[in-house]
Amino acid sequence: MKKGISIWSFAEPSLKKCFELAKDAGFEGVEVALDTEGEVSLKSTKEDIEKVKQYAKDAGIELYSVACGLYWQKNYTANSEEVRREAIEITKKQLEVASWLGCQSILVVPGSVGVDFEPDSEIVEYDVAYDRCLAALKELAPVAEKFKVELCIENVWNKFLLSPLEMRDLLDKVNSPYVCSYFDVGNVLYSGYPEQWIKILNKRIKKVHFKDYRRDVGTLSGFVDLLAGNVDYVAVKKALDDVGYDGWVTAEMLPPYVLYPETILYNTSNSMDKILGRA
Numbered sequence: 001m002k003k004g005i006s007i008w009s010f011a012e013p014s015l016k017k018c019f020e021l022a023k024d025a026g027f028e029g030v031e032v033a034l035d036t037e038g039e040v041s042l043k044s045t046k047e048d049i050e051k052v053k054q055y056a057k058d059a060g061i062e063l064y065s066v067a068c069g070l071y072w073q074k075n076y077t078a079n080s081e082e083v084r085r086e087a088i089e090i091t092k093k094q095l096e097v098a099s100w101l102g103c104q105s106i107l108v109v110p111g112s113v114g115v116d117f118e119p120d121s122e123i124v125e126y127d128v129a130y131d132r133c134l135a136a137l138k139e140l141a142p143v144a145e146k147f148k149v150e151l152c153i154e155n156v157w158n159k160f161l162l163s164p165l166e167m168r169d170l171l172d173k174v175n176s177p178y179v180c181s182y183f184d185v186g187n188v189l190y191s192g193y194p195e196q197w198i199k200i201l202n203k204r205i206k207k208v209h210f211k212d213y214r215r216d217v218g219t220l221s222g223f224v225d226l227l228a229g230n231v232d233y234v235a236v237k238k239a240l241d242d243v244g245y246d247g248w249v250t251a252e253m254l255p256p257y258v259l260y261p262e263t264i265l266y267n268t269s270n271s272m273d274k275i276l277g278r279a
Helices: 015-025 046-059 081-101 126-147 164-174 194-204 233-242 263-275
Strands: 002-006 029-034 062-068 105-108 150-154 179-184 205-210 248-251
Touching: 002 062, 002 263, 015 029, 015 046, 015 263, 029 081, 029 248, 046 062, 046 081, 062 081, 062 248, 081 105, 081 126, 105 179, 105 205, 126 150, 126 164, 126 179, 150 164, 150 205, 164 179, 164 194, 179 194, 194 205, 194 233, 233 263, 248 263
Parallel strands: 002 029, 002 248, 029 062, 062 105, 105 150, 150 179, 179 205, 205 248
Antiparallel strands: none
C-alpha cells in the first residue's frame, strides 16, 4: 500500500509548500481538493493544473486523488433539481481536473438524508435520496469512463448508505468499473466495524481513508489522532490484505493542530508506518 495525506490536513495554504512538507514527513503522495477558489478550483484551467503537477513533481510527491468539500451544500440527493444539476456539474469538473493531474480517482459525497453538524441541512426522504443518487451515478458513469478516472463515493456522516450491504448493492446497480467505493475507516466506527465493511465491499474499494475515532464521545469531537481511538487497525490491515487491497491509504486528519500544525503530519506518518508494518 502507498501512504498518502489529505490536503485538508495542512494549515499551510500553498500547495507547493504542502507537497514539500508531505515529502519531508515521509508521505509518498497527497490527495488534493477541488474548491470554488484556489490553486485547484472550479475555475482552474489545464494550464493552472499543470503548475500544480509541476510542484508535486519537484517535491517528489504523487497526486492520485481529488477530493471535494462542496458536496455538503451541492449534492445529488437535494430536493432542488437545480442543486442536483449543480452537483453533477461539479463532479464533471472534478473528473476533468483529476484527469489533467493524472489522478486515478475522485472522492464524492453521494448526498445525504440529513446532516446533524450542518444546521441548515435539509432532510430528504431516504428512498428518494437513494433513487436520486443512483440516477446521478448512472449519468456520471460514462463521464468517468471517458476521463478514465474512478468516481469513488465515500461513506460519511450523512444518515445515508449506512450499511456495507447497501453501499455494495448501490454500486452493483450502477454496474460500472469507474463507480467505486472510497472507504473511510474512521467514519463507520460510530455504527459498525470497518473490517466488516472491507470484507463486504471487497474489490469495489479503490481508495481508503485512515482516521481514528473514540466511540464514547459520539460527536465529531470523537475524531482523534491515529492509534488514539477505537479503530482496530490490526483487524483493518488484515481485512485489506485479505481482499487484496494494495492501493493508496490516505490519512485525513481534521483540523490541524492550532500550535505547531505541521506536527500532525509527522505523528500521522509515524502511526501509518506502524499500521502498515513499515516500522
